[in-house]
Amino acid sequence: MATESGETVVGNKKVVLKNYIAAGAPKESDFELETAGTVGLKIPEGSTAVIVKNLYLSCDPFMRSRMTKHARPGYVPDYVPGEAITGYGVCEVVNSNHPDFKKGDYLWGMTGWEEYSLITSTDSLIKIKDTDVPLSYYAGLLGLAGFTAYIGFYEICKPKKGDYVFISSASGAVGQLVGQFAKLKGCYVVGSVGSDEKVALLKEKFDFDDAFNYKKESNLHAALKRCFPKGIDVYFENVGGKMLDAVLLKMRDHGRIAACGMISQYNLEKPEGVHNLILVVVKRIRMEGFLIHEHYDLYPKFLETIIPLIKDGSIKYVEDVAHGLENAPSALIGIFSGRNVGKQLVQVSRE
Amino acid sequence: MATESGETVVGNKKVVLKNYIAAGAPKESDFELETAGTVGLKIPEGSTAVIVKNLYLSCDPFMRSRMTKHARPGYVPDYVPGEAITGYGVCEVVNSNHPDFKKGDYLWGMTGWEEYSLITSTDSLIKIKDTDVPLSYYAGLLGLAGFTAYIGFYEICKPKKGDYVFISSASGAVGQLVGQFAKLKGCYVVGSVGSDEKVALLKEKFDFDDAFNYKKESNLHAALKRCFPKGIDVYFENVGGKMLDAVLLKMRDHGRIAACGMISQYNLEKPEGVHNLILVVVKRIRMEGFLIHEHYDLYPKFLETIIPLIKDGSIKYVEDVAHGLENAPSALIGIFSGRNVGKQLVQVSRE
Incomplete structure (x- = not known):
């Protein structure tokens, strides 16, 4: 679909937090899958943003604190009810104004729980160089x-x-x-x-x-x-x-x-x-x-150490992959009761 | 007084723990001042022990745990009811078979709450070299x-x-x-x-x-x-x-x-x-x-640093000195209610 300005607009399902949660475990009903949204695939003028297609999302314990409203900002911001929640994931660049990332690149870092994300804060994004290992690994083992x-x-x-x-x-x-x-x-x-x-x-x-x-x-x-x-x-x-x-x-x-x-x-x-x-x-x-975040200078050394160990079978890895954004809230809340076996991921799209 | 063997024996007042304490603050009545004891001033044959006259005793919080019986040994042994309790203090050598210590030397380290102590475990004893500062400082500021x-x-x-x-x-x-x-x-x-x-x-x-x-x-x-x-x-x-x-x-x-x-x-x-x-x-x-104990190698550096600061008045120090062993239990238990102002000591004898 193209708008009058020539911008391509696509459907964009997303997982949103309905309301802030007080104490207690998060429930599936605290989240909503919004299916009616769309996103334009054009980068705003003058920005170094990227637009990505999300492939894998990571379910991490630290996300729990973002579901509660805090009086003072912590080291990660609280979620905003009604907007797609965010977390670490693996994605593919669809459009880029960023000097380091071009269309077709695979990245990992902070992205949205949605099909496509416009990412303006690109500091956490790291380009995936070695694709001889499964891409999903960058949402966990290599991320x-x-x-x-x-x-x-x-x-x-x-x-x-x-x-x-x-x-x-x-x-x-x-x-x-x-x-x-x-x-x-x-x-x-x-x-x-x-x-x-x-x-x-x-x-x-x-x-x-x-x-x-x-x-x-x-x-x-x-x-x-x-x-x-x-x-x-x-x-x-x-x-x-x-x-x-x-x-x-x-x-x-x-x-x-x-x-x-x-x-x-x-x-x-x-x-x-x-x-x-x-x-x-x-x-x-x-x-x-x-x-x-305070040790990112060691990330290349980490990859150099671990990728050979993965390839020769010295390091093993177990993933628990939920398929589709519609199963994402259930996957996320499952980690707090230990329902997952191994690293809990959500696969959003086929690679 | 001399025994038939020619050994000099002197009176030796001591502070003993009467019984192990369970929970709760120690009380004066948990201790007893034994006044009837004596001590021989001869070193046992073949030992490298020292006999010291105690001058100042230090009241330290860690002594509390030694008043309770523990199932397993900790980093300091429990006290033995009926025996003089021990702690850090400053003392003068009266008799010595130890190669590093001679009669008249001042030492600081682990000693007994009594007038004279026969010290066989001499590892904690350190010879006081600089006596231009008050000796009592080695029971606190310099100890x-x-x-x-x-x-x-x-x-x-x-x-x-x-x-x-x-x-x-x-x-x-x-x-x-x-x-x-x-x-x-x-x-x-x-x-x-x-x-x-x-x-x-x-x-x-x-x-x-x-x-x-x-x-x-x-x-x-x-x-x-x-x-x-x-x-x-x-x-x-x-x-x-x-x-x-x-x-x-x-x-x-x-x-x-x-x-x-x-x-x-x-x-x-x-x-x-x-x-x-x-x-x-x-x-x-x-x-x-x-x-x-695990940092004793830095003790000389500590003295080099602090003694000039004491002498030029850059470092100040406040002591709270109780006089006589009869006032020792009260001084010791006072530190748990904060009754002392500054470093709590007991002066046992005149220098």
């Missing part, structure tokens, strides 16, 4: 999640061969990779997950030394004691709350905690209290948060 | 407390000029020195204390930019907001619990928390929960515990 695992494990945990490593939410996109990095480093690796299926996945597919289903453990401390008779050197923290409290009891002297996320807390009105922080003093523990 | 401030501030907080620095329990031996180091570094420094008298001390004596009496603040968060409109870069943590929770809300991106102690929690049956740890992720905070 936000994988790079998070890399920075968190190597730069924050400072692992040593023989370290005892514990990973919570270990079958997710970040956790599965941290575990594999730790095995490659010569560490002893245990993960916690929310189902027996995921326990099997960690042990059989990702070669973890041990794993447990936290939903079946009446006492987290006992589970950790069983898995780590000598204690924990490195904790890759994805869940927070009670798990963090139990881990602190098992940490060894000079233990390191990479605070990557605390997904168990995101839907609570008041986060759980953590009672064992005195052990940070007693055991000389270092707990440290990080955001990968 | 455990001062070195803790030095390591915690410079090595753990990694301060930068212009940083906003907050110190809890700021008039104590550690806090007062951290504040002065921070001022020398060009930081903006605020301390919290438990009385108006101590607020005045911080502002008038130690040149803090601001200070507040936490007992008079109905809302810690509001107090911190008032003192730090731009947030906190460095938190020197001495108290834990609610204060830590409130500080997390005011920390700036890349803030650093030196976890030195959590005195507000030591007497509780169950420590308070800390609810805002998600901010460690969001703000990329580093929280780190430390123990000075």
